[in-house]
Amino acid sequence: NAGVTQTPKFQVLKTGQSMTLQCAQDMNHEYMSWYRQDPGMGLRLIHYSVGAGITDQGEVPNGYNVSRSTTEDFPLRLLSAAPSQTSVYFCASSYSDRGTYEQYFGPGTRLTVT
Amino acid sequence: RKEVEQDPGPFNVPEGATVAFNCTYSNSASQSFFWYRQDCRKEPKLLMSVYSSGNEDGRFTAQLNRASQYISLLIRDSKLSDSATYLCVVPPYNQGGKLIFGQGTELSVKP
Numbered sequence: 067n068a069g070v071t072q073t074p075k076f077q078v079l080k081t082g083q084s085m086t087l088q089c090a091q092d093m094n095h096e097y098m099s100w101y102r103q104d105p106g107m108g109l110r111l112i113h114y115s116v117g118a119g120i121t122d123q124g125e126v127p128n129g130y131n132v133s134r135s136t137t138e139d140f141p142l143r144l145l146s147a148a149p150s151q152t153s154v155y156f157c158a159s160s161y162s163d164r165g166t167y168e169q170y171f172g173p174g175t176r177l178t179v180t
Numbered sequence: 181r182k183e184v185e186q187d188p189g190p191f192n193v194p195e196g197a198t199v200a201f202n203c204t205y206s207n208s209a210s211q212s213f214f215w216y217r218q219d220c221r222k223e224p225k226l227l228m229s230v231y232s233s234g235n236e237d238g239r240f241t242a243q244l245n246r247a248s249q250y251i252s253l254l255i256r257d258s259k260l261s262d263s264a265t266y267l268c269v270v271p272p273y274n275q276g277g278k279l280i281f282g283q284g285t286e287l288s289v290k291p
Contacts, residue, residue: 099278099279108283111278122278124278154221158279168226170226171223171225174222174223
């Protein structure tokens with residue numbers, strides 16, 4: 067049971083390049099989310115999914131796309147990288163237990179856009 | 181008012197001290213609350229869950245005050261290993277996967 071895995075761990079992009087951050091979970095969790103964390107700002111929700119085929123925007127969705135074709139995978143696509151997207155990205159998954167949701171996080175992807 | 185606000189910190193305390201952090205939330209419908217611990221920009225890890233009035237786990241006690249809409253985390257007999265950032269997390273009611281994080285409170289425990 068690997069939990070939540072993310073690849074790559076580190077990435078450097080040039081402005082305008084696109085890429086996909088991968089996230090997978092093997093716990094059969096229905097909910098998955100993407101967050102970014104910037105210094106002094108805590109974690110901010112980018113996109114989330116309540117099940118395969120269903121996604122919704124979070125607090126800071128601009129410049130990012132997601133899809134959820136399977137329960138296990140929730141990739142995050144950067145369409146045209148900008149220096150403002152330099153951040154640490156965390157993927158998380160969770161399940162519902164009587165209306166409560168405990169999230170499990172992946173190790174993060176550290177992205178630098180030059 | 182932000183949805184979740186925490187004490188700004190940082191807190192610098194000596195070993196053995198008792199320290200408390202506060203977190204206020206704006207959504208009165210929220211039913212569950214979490215404290216996560218984060219070390220050096222690694223992934224956050226669940227420290228405690230709070231579903232009713234409070235929860236206790238060893239040296240850590242979390243209390244919930246629904247009337248005033250705040251959650252507190254008390255750490256007794258602080259250890260050097262408690263140095264970390266503590267994140268208050270409040271899920272909006274019945275919105276699975278959508279957690280709202282506070283900005284975090286940094287704790288540094290000194291010898």
